[in-house]
Amino acid sequence: MKRFKLGLVVGAFCWVVALTGCATPEARIQKNPEVFARLSSAQQEMIKKGQAGVGFDQEMVKLALGEPDRIVTRTDAQGTTEIWSYMIYDSNDGVLLYRGYYHRYYVWGDPFYPYYLSHSARRTREQLKVVFDATGKVASIEQEKR
Numbered sequence: 301m302k303r304f305k306l307g308l309v310v311g312a313f314c315w316v317v318a319l320t321g322c323a324t325p326e327a328r329i330q331k332n333p334e335v336f337a338r339l340s341s342a343q344q345e346m347i348k349k350g351q352a353g354v355g356f357d358q359e360m361v362k363l364a365l366g367e368p369d370r371i372v373t374r375t376d377a378q379g380t381t382e383i384w385s386y387m388i389y390d391s392n393d394g395v396l397l398y399r400g401y402y403h404r405y406y407v408w409g410d411p412f413y414p415y416y417l418s419h420s421a422r423r424t425r426e427q428l429k430v431v432f433d434a435t436g437k438v439a440s441i442e443q444e445k446r
Contacts, residue, residue: 325350328363335359352430356438361430368430379434386428 325348329336336344339360346353347364356364361384368384375381425444433439 323366325364328366332359332363335363352438352441354438354440357436358432361438365428365430381434381439382432382436384430384432385426386430388425388427390423390425392423 329347336347339347343353343356343360347360350364352361352364365386369387370385372383372385373380374383427444429442430438431440431442
């Protein structure tokens with residue numbers, strides 16, 4: 301019985317690590333060292349700090365910020381752009397409930413029903429917006445200032 305319980309604990313730990321393994325720039329860099337190695341030292345420093353910059357391509361943004369929570373395509377007179385949004389969920393009194401793509405799973409309950417979805421006073425805000433031009437490079441970044 302002790303081995304079974306130990307197996308459950310180890311299995312749960314491995315599951316959590318698998319879901320959150322790319323939650324930091326360091327983890328994403330380790331997963332994609334070839335992308336990181338081709339960048340300038342200034343770009344590498346920005347990515348290590350979790351920052352994206354104008355002129356970055358999509359791979360570079362993913363290294364710095366992770367997967368976006370939402371992707372929107374906009375077409376206008378200047379052409380087609382892609383917009384990546386990074387969301388934050390908080391309560392009405394400003395308490396952070398959730399931030400980021402890889403934290404969307406609630407470990408202690410049903411993994412398909414995250415805890416922040418049932419919070420009675422939950423609000424969704426766009427914390428960061430990255431706009432890519434037609435060439436796939438970052439044209440602008442909008443970030444909420446708090």
